[in-house]
Amino acid sequence: MTYKLGLTGSIGMGKTTTARMFLELGFPVWDADEAVHRLYAPGGAAVVPIAAAFPETLNDGGIDRKILKQTLAGNSDALKRLEKIVHPLVAEDREKFVREHHSSQIVVLDIPLLFEGKSEQQVDGVAVVSTDSRTQHDRVLSRPGMTKEHFQMVLSRQMPDAEKRARADWIIPTDTLEGARAAVERICREIVTNA
Known part of the structure; x- marks a missing residue:
């Protein structure tokens, strides 16, 4: 166990x-910040759903974190939308890591x-x-x-x-x-x- x-x-x-x-x-060691970087990188699982919700953040096949930060600044609704997309993907990445290192x-x-x-x-x-x-x-x-x-x-x-x-x-x-x-x-x- x-x-x-x-x-x-x-x-x-x-x-x-x-x-x-x-x-x-x-x-x-599984790193939550590194997982988010992977998810936002070109080909990452978060790219398509985030780009659909926030099209301006798509850049060179990945999510531009700087633009995303500007988009979210002071907008709690946008942050909640992003969290709904990203949190399940991060949890999935974490569970996969635990399984791989059982x-x-x-x-x-x-x-x-x-x-x-x-x-x-x-x-x-x-x-x-x-x-x-x-x-x-x-x-x-x-x-x-x-x-x-x-x-x-x-x-x-x-x-x-x-x-x-x-x-x-x-x-x-x-x-x-x-x-x-x-x-x-x-x-x-x-x-x-x-x-």
């Missing part, structure tokens, strides 16, 4: 680095908006990556093209870190790589031991 571990955390908390640590231990003791499902999207029902347990707000702020604003305004906008769409931590089965502190790695190893040992 494969244990489905949901991995989540707010922007700048170190989720990508932590996901790599699970991979290094030999556990497959022989692994743990499959890590990297889902940035796990709690916000009510995806915790699809996993067996949740690990939240977390650090202090100063470190988070510094990490995010060091990203190319990131502004304070965009950072605030992203944060406003995400559940507060304290709430995520309260709902998590495990918390992975990402203040240091060593601390994060030790937490990841401990989680894997606990899951494998209790399987």
Whole structure:
């Protein structure tokens, strides 16, 4: 029986680095953001239905994310329409990944908006990556093209870190790589031991 571990955390908390640590231990990681990129790419399953709903977003056989973002800006109806198209396709991609890795003791499902999207029902347990707000702020604003305004906008769409931590089965502190790695190893040992 494969244990489905949901991995989540707010922007700048170190989720990508932590996901790599699970991979290094030999556990497959499914990335929700990568799945969306695949679905939007030429030939991706989301291209035809999104282009039908939002024709201006079709570009070179794929969905132009920049134009899509502009189309959705401030339009909650358009966002709901997009979610109706994309969410089932992402869920299908995730289920396929889990089936393909059924022989692994743990499959890590990297889902940035796990709690916000009510995806915790699809996993067996949740690990939240977390650090202090100063470190988070510094990490995010060091990203190319990131502004304070965009950072605030992203944060406003995400559940507060304290709430995520309260709902998590495990918390992975990402203040240091060593601390994060030790937490990841401990989680894997606990899951494998209790399987």
